[in-house]
Amino acid sequence: xxxxxxxxxxxxxxxxxxxxxxxxxxxxxxxxxxxxxxxxxxxxxxxxxxxxxxxxxxxxxxxxxx
Numbered sequence: 001x002x003x004x005x006x007x008x009x010x011x012x013x014x015x016x017x018x019x020x021x022x023x024x025x026x027x028x029x030x031x032x033x034x035x036x037x038x039x040x041x042x043x044x045x046x047x048x049x050x051x052x053x054x055x056x057x058x059x060x061x062x063x064x065x066x
Contacts, residue, residue, distance in 0.1 A: 003056040014053070019046040021057070033060045 001010045002021070015021040018041055022028040034041045035058040041049050051057075 001053055002051065003054065005058055015051055017047055017051060018049040018057075021051065022046065027059070027061065031062045034058070 001008055001014075003009075011021070011024060015024055018034060018036065019028070022030075022032075032043075034046070035056075036049055036051075037056050
């Protein structure tokens with residue numbers, strides 16, 4: 001289970017990295033700001049940032065418009 005934007009969510013299977021989480025959420029191609037347990041994670045770190053049960057993930061994504 002992970003806290004995703006302050007809501008506890010269960011994932012099956014549990015993603016091992018931020019990159020896997022984004023794939024499960026179909027967000028891997030979006031422009032995002034991601035914070036993992038209070039630390040901002042850069043896109044090049046997504047594949048190497050390991051997740052553990054009850055980690056806190058905050059995500060903000062940009063929406064274009066005119």
